[in-house]
Amino acid sequence: MAGAARRHLKAAQKLYDEQQPTAKPGCRAVSGYLFGLAGELAVKHMMSRSGMKPDSGDRRNDPFYAHFPSLRTMVADAAHGRLQGRLKQISASGVFENWSTDMRYAPTAEIKDSWVDKWRTQATDLVDKMGDL
Incomplete structure (x- = not known):
């Protein structure tokens, strides 16, 4: 999961930076989707390491099969192990508010x-936190 998180983050960053006048519309919106997947994978890696x-x-x-926003609640309820505190803190932070897998079908606007x-x-x-483990 760690490698996939880094891969999704890298792809998201490339799309996020794609803002030239000739860039296809929607690159930024798609980057948002990929940022969410990278975040989910990082949390799931931490869950595994915990x-x-x-x-x-x-x-x-x-929670290993969940997506934001329900992932936050599920992790808060199920977190245990050596990273329990960190996982609960991430869950309580409201991370990835407004993000959903449904956004893949949403108009760019x-x-x-x-x-x-x-x-x-x-x-x-x-x-980055995932790298601390």
């Missing part, structure tokens, strides 16, 4: 630049 394990028999209630800017910072922070 000793949490996926439960493929109950995907609906397993519905994805606010201010949200993407915030997600960029949050994803970078989470991937």
Whole structure:
């Protein structure tokens, strides 16, 4: 998951930076989606490093299969192990507010630049925290 988090962050950053006049519209919105995936993967890597394990028999209630925003609540409820405090702190922070997998279908205009800017910072922070482990 750590490699995937870094890969998604790198791709998101490239799209985020794509602002030349000839750039296809929507690059920034798509970068926001990828920033969210990078953040999710970073959190899930931390969950794994904390000793949490996926439960493929109950995907609906397993944070390893969840996406923001429900991932925050699920992690807060299920966090345990040596990184429990860090995971609960991330969950309580409101990270990736307004982000949802449904945004992949949304018109570009519905994805606010201010949200993407915030997600960029949050994803970078989470991937950086992942490196501390």
